[in-house]
Amino acid sequence: FKNCYGDANCFVRKTSFEAIGGYTEDHGVGFEDWEMYANASLRGFKVDIVPEAVYCYRFTQGSMQKTTDFFRNRKRSLRPYLDSLPESLHSVILNAVFPRREDGSISRPVGLAAEGDSRFHGVENLVDAQLKAQESARQPPPQEAPKGGGAPAASAGRGHDEL
Numbered sequence: 835f836k837n838c839y840g841d842a843n844c845f846v847r848k849t850s851f852e853a854i855g856g857y858t859e860d861h862g863v864g865f866e867d868w869e870m871y872a873n874a875s876l877r878g879f880k881v882d883i884v885p886e887a888v889y890c891y892r893f894t895q896g897s898m899q900k901t902t903d904f905f906r907n908r909k910r911s912l913r914p915y916l917d918s919l920p921e922s923l924h925s926v927i928l929n930a931v932f933p934r935r936e937d938g939s940i941s942r943p944v945g946l947a948a949e950g951d952s953r954f955h956g957v958e959n960l961v962d963a964q965l966k967a968q969e970s971a972r973q974p975p976p977q978e979a980p981k982g983g984g985a986p987a988a989s990a991g992r993g994h995d996e997l
Contacts, residue, residue, distance in 0.1 A: 837865075837868045837911065838883075839867070839868060839871035839872070839875075839881055839883060840871075840883050841867060841891060842866075842867040843889060843891070844867070844871075846874075850874070850879055853877075853879075854870060854873050854874050854877065854879065855873065856870065857869075857870050858870075858910070858913075860910060862902060862903075862906075863902060863903070863906045863907055863910050864898040864899065864902045864907040864910070865907040865908065865910045865911040866910070868910075868911040869910055869911055869913055869914060872911065872914035872915060873914045876914050876915070876918050905932065905940065908931065908932070909928075909932075912927065912928070912931060915927065916928075
């Protein structure tokens with residue numbers, strides 16, 4: 835259960851927003867955006883993302899990311915999924931998302947399970963890849979010198995570059 839939707843910045847048709855029920859209004863809990871997007875997706879609405887950075891988002895010490903409880907936020911994001919699954923599976927999902935320590939206390943997920951907590955997982959890599967692709971498109975590919983010195987040989991016909 836990973837946030838594959840992005841963050842709170844979105845465009846939603848008014849009719850769709852009303853049909854989904856909008857954002858829930860839990861006070862002092864975040865991830866309402868993830869909850870709404872999951873609700874929309876599970877109800878059959880098309881949810882698309884723009885796979886590039888189109889704005890800058892600033893986190894401050896007073897932001898919801900810093901001042902709200904991680905576990906309450908994460909549980910809120912799971913509500914649409916839990917509501918769509920049989921109750922017999924709820925404990926399986928909750929135990930996977932909220933692993934327990936040997937003493938029975940709940941811990942934050944680690945390793946691959948922790949990826950679900952990254953709201954922007956992969957976006958930085960995607961942006962880096964796009965920037966590298968743009969940079970390499972501006973520069974001609976390096977030419978290899980033919981064996982024995984001299985100028986690079988011209989290729990004839992369809993080269994693999996053109997595929």
